[in-house]
Amino acid sequence: MSAAQTPIAIAGSGCVLASGWGVDAFWTAACESRSGIKPLRSLQFHSERVTAFGQIHYDDHQRSRQDLAQNLQRYCTPAVIWGVSAVRQALADADLTPGADGLTYGLYCCQGGYTHPSLASYGELLHECRQGEGADMHLLARRILQERAQDPFLVLKGLSNILLGVTSLALKLECECNAYMQGVSGNLAALREACAALQSGRIDVAIIVGAGSELDALALSALVQAGTISADGSETLRAFDAQGTGGIAGEGAAALVLRRREDLGDEPQVCLQTMTAHVSIEALNLPDQPTDLLVCTGTGTPDKDRHLSHVLGRTGGAHITSGVPVTGLLSAAPSLADLILARCALLAQRVPPIAGLSQPVAAHLPFVMGAPYSTTLTDCLVLNRDDNGFSACYQLKYSEQANNA
Numbered sequence: 001m002s003a004a005q006t007p008i009a010i011a012g013s014g015c016v017l018a019s020g021w022g023v024d025a026f027w028t029a030a031c032e033s034r035s036g037i038k039p040l041r042s043l044q045f046h047s048e049r050v051t052a053f054g055q056i057h058y059d060d061h062q063r064s065r066q067d068l069a070q071n072l073q074r075y076c077t078p079a080v081i082w083g084v085s086a087v088r089q090a091l092a093d094a095d096l097t098p099g100a101d102g103l104t105y106g107l108y109c110c111q112g113g114y115t116h117p118s119l120a121s122y123g124e125l126l127h128e129c130r131q132g133e134g135a136d137m138h139l140l141a142r143r144i145l146q147e148r149a150q151d152p153f154l155v156l157k158g159l160s161n162i163l164l165g166v167t168s169l170a171l172k173l174e175c176e177c178n179a180y181m182q183g184v185s186g187n188l189a190a191l192r193e194a195c196a197a198l199q200s201g202r203i204d205v206a207i208i209v210g211a212g213s214e215l216d217a218l219a220l221s222a223l224v225q226a227g228t229i230s231a232d233g234s235e236t237l238r239a240f241d242a243q244g245t246g247g248i249a250g251e252g253a254a255a256l257v258l259r260r261r262e263d264l265g266d267e268p269q270v271c272l273q274t275m276t277a278h279v280s281i282e283a284l285n286l287p288d289q290p291t292d293l294l295v296c297t298g299t300g301t302p303d304k305d306r307h308l309s310h311v312l313g314r315t316g317g318a319h320i321t322s323g324v325p326v327t328g329l330l331s332a333a334p335s336l337a338d339l340i341l342a343r344c345a346l347l348a349q350r351v352p353p354i355a356g357l358s359q360p361v362a363a364h365l366p367f368v369m370g371a372p373y374s375t376t377l378t379d380c381l382v383l384n385r386d387d388n389g390f391s392a393c394y395q396l397k398y399s400e401q402a403n404n405a
Contacts, residue, residue, distance in 0.1 A: 006198075006262060007262075007271040007272075007397075007399075008195050008258050009260070009270065010258060010270050010271070010396075011094040011205075011257045011258065013343060014092075015254040016061075017054070017056070017253075018037060018054035018057075018250050018326070020060055021063050021085070023340060026323075026327075029326050030321075030344075031352045031353075033370075034326070035355050035356065037054045037236065037250070037327075039053075040052055040053040040055070040215075042215060044217070045217040049224070050224065050230075050231055051235055052248050053249055054248065054327050055250075055251060056082065056213075056251055061082070063085070065081055066085075068085070075153050075165075077113075077157050078213065079213045079252075080166050080167075083166075083209050084170050086209055087207055087255045091171075093257070096257065103204040103205050104204045105176075106206045107168060107173055107176070107209075108190035108193055108209075109161070109163045109164040109177070109210070110163075110179075110181065110210035111161070111162070111164075111186075112182030113216065113332070125140070125143060126140070128143070160181065164177055167207075175203070176203060186332070187208075187392070188275065191272075194208050205259055206257070207256075208255065208257075208258065209333075210255075210334075211333065213331070228249075232245060234246060236325075236356055237300040237328060237329075238300055239357065241357050242359040244361075247300040248328045249331070250327045251328075252333065254336035254340055256336055256340070261399070266400075268398065269399055270398055273397050274395040275392065275393070279390050281311050281391035284392075289316070290318065293321070293345060293351060294315055294321070294380070295322065295323070295341055295380065295381070295382045296384075297384045298324050299324075299387075300329075311383070312383070313362070319375065320366055320367045321345070323352075325356050325357075345377060345380070346380055346396065350375075351368045352372050353371055379397055380397075381394070381396070
């Protein structure tokens with residue numbers, strides 16, 4: 001996206017995260033340095049090594065269910081329900097009603113986790129068919145094939161585009177749509193396609209949503225093997241802290257509604273200026289000018305965060321913060337959640353602290369600690385990195401009037 005193109009504004013946002021239901025809950029938790037990471041609780045498995053998780057609270061899940069018809073919930077994993085709820089929040093924030101406003105929509109979905117049948121879906125049935133040290137395979141076959149003991153919608157729940165399908169049905173959308181996979185690369189692809197569709201005039205409104213969960217024994221084991229999360233029983237994610245003990249996974253959903261800035265009024269807006277990406281964060285093309293605010297995904301692992309800090313030093317960021325200690329590491333919406341945090345900061349002209357940070361891995365960098373910091377904010381960079389090294393950078397600008405975007 002170049003400066004010559006029509007600016008694209010973030011007109012609305014919504015989320016269901018470990019911090020709570022809604023953007024206000026996320027923003028309040030960030031400003032209060034209150035982490036949503038809690039001791040891991042699951043009815044399907046127990047772990048003595050992975051003991052913490054950024055888990056959606058039961059009440060927040062029940063509130064999200066109110067945003068989706070009961071007959072559609074049978075096809076859904078919990079993450080899909082959170083995704084639909086996040087989209088409805090974002091549309092309400094943007095004061096939009098699909099089908100009743102005469103606008104053309106586009107839907108771009110990123111899905112994390114649940115792309116394979118969950119081990120938990122078989123656990124209860126295998127326990128029932130236990131025989132000595134093994135399983136009664138004849139009983140297992142009869143229960144599945146003849147008595148249909150397994151969830152009949154298991155295959156649907158495992159589809160990589162089920163979030164897109166259910167969201168379309170829930171909102172009665174008949175529009176341009178695409179489904180993407182998880183992580184920083186998936187979020188980037190969705191945002192790029194959404195902005196291109198808005199720039200070309202194909203659509204008037206773009207909905208981007210990411211939803212997923214890694215609350216599964218196999219998924220968490222894979223994250224441990226990859227070195228993404230801690231397996232030493234740690235219950236605190238300390239991003240950019242020398243005392244950090246590793247990452248902690250989280251779950252949830254985040255959604256953005258994008259519109260052309262010229263289609264909105266003169267009220268203050270946060271606009272996407274540029275998007276860049278590279279397979280190596282060291283080679284990422286960063287803006288030449290210093291920025292007022294830098295929102296970055298920390299890892300919680302000191303060596304990785306020291307390496308990341310070398311890149312942060314190149315940005316000239318006046319203030320650095322991170323939302324990861326509040327939510328945990330998100331599989332489906334890492335960039336979307338950070339963009340929501342950045343938008344909140346720019347609109348409030350306030351920088352939330354990095355929760356739990358006391359001994360920065362790079363003392364010379366302006367990490368915000370302890371309490372929120374009120375200041376004048378115009379420009380912001382959101383910097384994200386997947387554990388495989390793929391990185392993306394988003395440049396945001398706060399504009400009080402349309403001609404200032």
